[in-house]
Amino acid sequence: MWSGREGTKKATIMVKICCIGAGYVGGPTMAVIALKCPDIEVVVVDISSPRIAGWNSERLPIYEPGLDDVVKQCRGRNLSFSTEVHRHVGDADIVFVSVNTPTKTCGLGAGKAADLTYWESAARMIADVSVSDKIVVEKSTVPVKTAEAIEKILAHNGRGFSYQILSNPEFLAEGTAIRDLLSPDRVLIGGRRDTAAGSAAVDLLAGVYARWVPQDRIITTNLWSAELSKLAANAFLAQRISSVNAVSALCEATGADITEVAHSVGKDARIGHRFLSASVGFGGSCFQKDILNLVYICECYGLPEVASYWREVIRINDYQKSRFVNRVVSSMFNTVAGKKVAVLGFAFKKDTGDTRETPAIDVCKGLLGDKAVVSIYDPQVTGEQVARDLAMNKFDWDHPRHLQPLEQLSATDLEKQVAVAADAYEAAKDAHAVCILTEWDEFRGLDYRRMFEGMQKPAFVFDGRNVVDVAKLREIGFVVYSIGKPLDDWLKDMPAVA
Numbered sequence: 001m002w003s004g005r006e007g008t009k010k011a012t013i014m015v016k017i018c019c020i021g022a023g024y025v026g027g028p029t030m031a032v033i034a035l036k037c038p039d040i041e042v043v044v045v046d047i048s049s050p051r052i053a054g055w056n057s058e059r060l061p062i063y064e065p066g067l068d069d070v071v072k073q074c075r076g077r078n079l080s081f082s083t084e085v086h087r088h089v090g091d092a093d094i095v096f097v098s099v100n101t102p103t104k105t106c107g108l109g110a111g112k113a114a115d116l117t118y119w120e121s122a123a124r125m126i127a128d129v130s131v132s133d134k135i136v137v138e139k140s141t142v143p144v145k146t147a148e149a150i151e152k153i154l155a156h157n158g159r160g161f162s163y164q165i166l167s168n169p170e171f172l173a174e175g176t177a178i179r180d181l182l183s184p185d186r187v188l189i190g191g192r193r194d195t196a197a198g199s200a201a202v203d204l205l206a207g208v209y210a211r212w213v214p215q216d217r218i219i220t221t222n223l224w225s226a227e228l229s230k231l232a233a234n235a236f237l238a239q240r241i242s243s244v245n246a247v248s249a250l251c252e253a254t255g256a257d258i259t260e261v262a263h264s265v266g267k268d269a270r271i272g273h274r275f276l277s278a279s280v281g282f283g284g285s286c287f288q289k290d291i292l293n294l295v296y297i298c299e300c301y302g303l304p305e306v307a308s309y310w311r312e313v314i315r316i317n318d319y320q321k322s323r324f325v326n327r328v329v330s331s332m333f334n335t336v337a338g339k340k341v342a343v344l345g346f347a348f349k350k351d352t353g354d355t356r357e358t359p360a361i362d363v364c365k366g367l368l369g370d371k372a373v374v375s376i377y378d379p380q381v382t383g384e385q386v387a388r389d390l391a392m393n394k395f396d397w398d399h400p401r402h403l404q405p406l407e408q409l410s411a412t413d414l415e416k417q418v419a420v421a422a423d424a425y426e427a428a429k430d431a432h433a434v435c436i437l438t439e440w441d442e443f444r445g446l447d448y449r450r451m452f453e454g455m456q457k458p459a460f461v462f463d464g465r466n467v468v469d470v471a472k473l474r475e476i477g478f479v480v481y482s483i484g485k486p487l488d489d490w491l492k493d494m495p496a497v498a
């Protein structure tokens with residue numbers, strides 16, 4: 001067993017790992033650790049009993065390709081899910097903290113800063129219930145210097161036990177989480193290498209990952225570099241999307257084709273071809289939240305120019321979403337009031353049921369604001385989830401489910417204006433337009449002729465993900481708009497400004 005007080009690394013057998021937070025990160029990450037380290041006991045705990053019940057059932061609480069299989073192999077062997085938070089945290093050797101770190105909605109830093117309420121309460125709880133020394137691992141994405149705050153909480157409340165804090169940010173993307181965890185580009189571990197105990201803690205955690213990750217992909221840094229690298233990586237990724245989306249607007253204005261431009265640009269090995277797909281905008285629980293967090297940190301350190309540089313990445317993303325809504329409304333004679341619009345795809349990307357910060361929410365709210373009647377189909381998103389999302393205030397989604405307030409759209413408004421369809425054909429029946437907002441593979445192979453026949457005329461397709469064959473659909477008779485593609489005559493004179 002590891003002993004922090006002695007500052008030594010003994011045998012790594014008999015280690016117990018406990019992860020606080022059984023979400024999109026905690027669940028899959030721990031499942032893969034359990035799979036690759038059969039001699040390590042891994043327990044995932046959460047304050048949400050429905051979530052834990054889900055992890056213990058046949059229908060896992062999140063949809064992620066390959067996850068069922070990994071959980072089935074380990075659950076009941078060396079992987080378990082529990083609401084007995086105190087018991088399992090108390091005697092674990094390594095405690096991962098993978099709780100929500102939402103954007104603050106009120107008070108100092110509202111709309112930008114990370115809300116560390118859940119993090120701090122987890123840290124205080126660790127101090128309260130510990131019966132042994134521990135390595136505490138930041139898995140959540142946190143502001144730079146959070147480790148210092150956690151060290152202080154544990155030092156002042158830790159009742160004599162020794163704690164080593166490590167930063168081990170997670171880089172998995174949803175939809176490919178299992179693949180990313182099994183074969184990560186890198187594992188990053190930040191710690192206090194300058195102390196014997198800190199160094200031993202880094203080595204111990206690195207030893208866990210080394211069971212399946214090649215040594216040259218395990219990077220160790222100081223704490224602040226690890227914390228900042230996570231925010232910087234997401235900012236760089238999101239910046240690429242905002243760059244390609246900004247160019248997509250110029251393509252539409254000039255007759256260039258964004259697919260051709262992105263291909264030509266990405267052929268330069270220094271730029272690379274990945275992450276250059278123009279879209280209706282990026283979504284997901286991380287990009288916006290983490291960039292806002294970065295912006296706030298820059299402001300706090302007196303770097304307003306750097307803050308405004310990163311803020312533009314979000315501005316372009318918001319512009320892209322409202323530009324899309326304006327395209328839809330202006331193309332349809334400047335009004336969608338009372339018109340049925342089919343929305344294909346509600347998740348923030350394909351292969352996930354996650355709708356956090358999905359561009360579909362903003363697009364649907366924009367269309368509903370113009371009094372459209374919206375019929376939504378997504379293969380992985382339930383009607384209940386759609387209703388919650390459309391009734392929720394900005395940023396409220398990133399709190400444990402039972403703490404999310406619901407306001408904005410009344411239930412009657414929702415019932416009148418929003419329906420959820422069983423498939424794409426039902427969504428499009430009698431509709432004036434189809435909007436494609438998620439790039440699900442099945443949307444590529446739909447029978448668009450059949451759809452066209454059941455729709456009002458002129459029939460429109462607004463493709464926010466460039467999944468349809470534009471020429472084929474135009475041949476069928478659709479008026480087609482596809483992000484960043486040359487406009488057809490119908491759309492050419494329509495203004496699409498935000």
Ligand SMILES: NC(=O)c1ccc[n+]([C@@H]2O[C@H](COP(=O)([O-])OP(=O)(O)OC[C@H]3O[C@@H](n4cnc5c(N)ncnc54)[C@H](O)[C@@H]3O)[C@@H](O)[C@H]2O)c1
Pocket residue numbers: 020021022023024025026045046047048051085098099100101118121122139140141142170171172173174285286398399400401
């Ligand atoms: N989703 C991703 O793809 C991703 C990837 C990398 C990093 N992250 C970061 O990881 C963190 C977690 O993200 P997530 O998507 O897994 O969130 P999530 O909302 O899916 O899961 C967080 C879980 O923590 C639980 N929780 C909150 N406070 C708790 C407490 N005090 N004790 C026990 N459980 C508690 C919640 O009930 C919830 O189930 C965030 O900081 C996020 O930014 C997310």
Ligand SMILES: O=c1ccn([C@@H]2O[C@H](COP(=O)(O)OP(=O)(O)O[C@H]3O[C@H](CO)[C@@H](O)[C@H](O)[C@H]3O)[C@@H](O)[C@H]2O)c(=O)[nH]1
Pocket residue numbers: 141170171172173174175234237241274275276277278279280281282283284285286287348349350
């Ligand atoms: O070329 C692209 C690539 C992505 N997207 C969109 O960008 C968003 C985010 O996609 P992606 O990054 O694939 O998914 P996430 O699960 O949000 O993963 C990001 O956020 C995680 C949470 O921090 C990080 O761990 C991952 O490394 C980082 O990729 C989605 O709406 C995508 O549709 C585009 O519009 N164009």
